[in-house]
Amino acid sequence: MLAAERLHGDDTTVPILAKGKTTTGHIWTYVRDDRPFGGTAPPAALYYASRDRRQEHPERHLKTFTGILQADAYSGYNTLYDPARAQGAITPALCWAHARRQFFELADIAANARRGRQAPTISPIALEAVKRIDALFDIERAINGLSAEQRLEAREERSALLLTELEAWLRQERSRLSRSASVAKPIDYMLRRWDRFARFLEDGRICLTNNAAERALRGFALGRKSWLFAGSERGAMRAAAMTTLIMTARLNDVDPQAWLADVLARIADTPQSRLPELLPWAWNKRAV
Numbered sequence: 325m326l327a328a329e330r331l332h333g334d335d336t337t338v339p340i341l342a343k344g345k346t347t348t349g350h351i352w353t354y355v356r357d358d359r360p361f362g363g364t365a366p367p368a369a370l371y372y373a374s375r376d377r378r379q380e381h382p383e384r385h386l387k388t389f390t391g392i393l394q395a396d397a398y399s400g401y402n403t404l405y406d407p408a409r410a411q412g413a414i415t416p417a418l419c420w421a422h423a424r425r426q427f428f429e430l431a432d433i434a435a436n437a438r439r440g441r442q443a444p445t446i447s448p449i450a451l452e453a454v455k456r457i458d459a460l461f462d463i464e465r466a467i468n469g470l471s472a473e474q475r476l477e478a479r480e481e482r483s484a485l486l487l488t489e490l491e492a493w494l495r496q497e498r499s500r501l502s503r504s505a506s507v508a509k510p511i512d513y514m515l516r517r518w519d520r521f522a523r524f525l526e527d528g529r530i531c532l533t534n535n536a537a538e539r540a541l542r543g544f545a546l547g548r549k550s551w552l553f554a555g556s557e558r559g560a561m562r563a564a565a566m567t568t569l570i571m572t573a574r575l576n577d578v579d580p581q582a583w584l585a586d587v588l589a590r591i592a593d594t595p596q597s598r599l600p601e602l603l604p605w606a607w608n609k610r611a612v
Contacts, residue, residue, distance in 0.1 A: 325368050328356040330392040330529050333382065333401070334537035336544050339553035340375060340560050346553045349375050349560055351544050351567075352385060355536045357575070361472040361529045366605035367575035369540045371567045373560035379403060389414060392527065394534045396422055397517055415527075418520040419534035420457060426510035427453040449497050449507045456490050464532045472528030479525055487522060491515075540571055573604040583607055 325331070332355040340349035352374065357367040374381045379400030386393070386404055390412045395401055396419060404414040430450035460483055467478045494511050501508045514521055524530040544567075554560035573580040587602045600606060 325354065325356050325370055326386070326389045328365060328389075328391055329358070329363070330394065331356055331386075331389065332531075332534050332537035332540075333386075333393055333395040334534060334541055335377065335398075336541045338373070338544055338548065338560060340373075340557055341553050341555050342557075347375060349373060349554065349557070350377050350381070351541065351560070351564060352381060353537055353540045354385065355540050355575075357536045358529075360468050360531050361475055362469060363529075367572070368605075369568060369571040369575060371540075371564035371571070373554070373557070373564040375557055386414065387411065391415065392417055392530060394419065394531060395537070396534065397513070397520075415523070416520045417523045417527075417530045418517055419532075420460065420521065421533040421535060421538075423510065423514050423521065424454060424457045424461075426513060427451075427457070427507070430507055430510070447507045449501075450510070453490075453494070453507075453510070456486070456493070459486055460490075461532060474528070476525075476528035479528070484525055487525060491518060491522075543567065543571075576604040578604045578607060 333353070335350045335352045338349045338351045339346040350373070352372045354370045355367070356365060356369075358365045359367065370385075372381065372385055377398075377400065379402075382400055383403060388411060389404075392415045393401065393404065394417045401414075401416065403409070405416050407413045427447075427450040430447040431454050463478065463482050463486075467475045470478070494515055498508065498511045498515065501511070524532055554563060569584065570580040573583050583604060586607070591599070591602060594602060
């Protein structure tokens, strides 16, 4: 996976039991999914666990990676983007869905209707920003699965002008707003990182969103309500290892239970040179 051209990265919190109380640990994921640009590498997901969110963790996880990292604006990734990095700089690309969400929360008419009199005023700027961003997403849906070259060509023809107009409009609107304006925060979030948001115009392999990583963490987000906490740091690490196997199988349309049952029965008698044959994308149910 670490030889991939592009990875999605994200993390989420997980309670870890420690001396009679729980601490806020983190589960990290890195997902390889080249299907949006017609890549041939099989999809896979890696998971790691840690007791905190210090930058040393992604630095260790991605020590040998040198491709494109699609992630949020977490500052702990910044050392990976440093041109002076010994292994070479990782190329950052930010998530438009994350940026859109901040505007959408200020322009959610349905949610405001449910809140009744307590609802804040709908922001016309946020509503316009959502419409402009949605126009970019419409183009992306039409080119999903095409080759990187075809995607880049379509973006140059259809997305480039929309992006230029969006940036100019955001800067114009921001110049009229006070610091306390609610919509100023999501505008600043984008404009301060505009080069990373606009990078999809430079490379057809880049997606507009980091949804692949967010989907990969959904199980942990839901699980927090069911299993309450990991029993120890080692327990969290084991959960990360098992989720790596299960999610990778699911990404390759393989039944995780059937695959694991077969692999556990065969692995002891499989020569080390043939272990790759047991990976989900190479596994064949007829071999059971």
